[in-house]
Amino acid sequence: MLTFLLAAAFYAAPEPIYGIAVAGDGDSLTVAGQRVRLFGIDAPEFDQACTRAGKNWSCGREAADQLSKLVTGRQVRCAPTGVDDFGRTLARCSTAGIDVNTTMVALGYAVAFRRYSTDYVSAEEAARNNRRGMWAGTFEMPSQVRSAAREADRRPPSSRVLKQRPAAAPRVVASGACNIKGNRSRRGEWIYHVPGMPYYAQTRAEELFCSEADARAAGYRRALVR
CATH class of the missing domain: 2.40.50.90 (OB fold (Dihydrolipoamide Acetyltransferase, E2P))
Structure with a gap:
């Protein structure tokens, strides 16, 4: 046995x-x-x-x-x-x-x-x-x-200073090399995801970027992972 x-x-x-x-x-x-x-x-x-x-x-x-x-x-x-x-x-x-x-x-x-x-x-x-x-x-x-970032995300929009940006139609760059996804949450967070990160496949791309520098220049921050 x-x-x-x-x-x-x-x-x-x-x-x-x-x-x-x-x-x-x-x-x-x-x-x-x-x-x-x-x-x-x-x-x-x-x-x-x-x-x-x-x-x-x-x-x-x-x-x-x-x-x-x-x-x-x-x-x-x-x-x-x-x-x-x-x-x-x-x-x-x-x-x-x-x-x-x-x-x-x-x-x-x-x-x-x-x-x-x-x-x-x-x-x-x-x-x-x-x-x-x-x-x-x-x-x-x-x-x-990460804990501080999650706590900030949980706070209601009225208690956070959000970036003021002019309204614009989502910009999507059609290129196989431009596969960094920018997503805007309901809380007003601008977050980007790179291939291989958790939830990348499920993330709806409102903007696509060719480099992380481009995403940060547009006001997005990298998604946090554990």
Whole structure:
């Protein structure tokens, strides 16, 4: 009976994901067409700013760039640990013998997501002690940034200062390369979604952009993900 149960557990284990990877932000990527969220770590939001030597710097974008350097265009192996609320596969990933989850934390471009795992606490402590990445200055924990953004979204429009923009018909650019979706919520939020993000397929595009810079210039902010 014990042998049967062990065999059943073995065969129930999810299969690893192998393939060429493309980075999304600092803790998410797409591997062989599957959306993956790096398990146990939390990187700054894409538009999040940190401070270093008294000046702001784009730690969210640099975290995304760092993950891109590690994985984009390379063969990556991801061992699934579950699925998150957005349907992404949670996984520990590696490429060319490099543990991607650990490396992002050790370089200071992500923190240990203690709510879900303590596996990367020692890597975080090493980054903090050596003042690497975000630890070279000050920053808000990514989870706090998301929580504050969600709280702002829940406030009624009368309590928020909304952008005043002239009314105009939705602009949709018809191009295969221009696939960043801009969407305007009933609360007055202007949010854009890039391919591979949660809810991208369900999002109705009121405007399409060819780059994130174009979307931000038009007054949109990047959708927040966990």
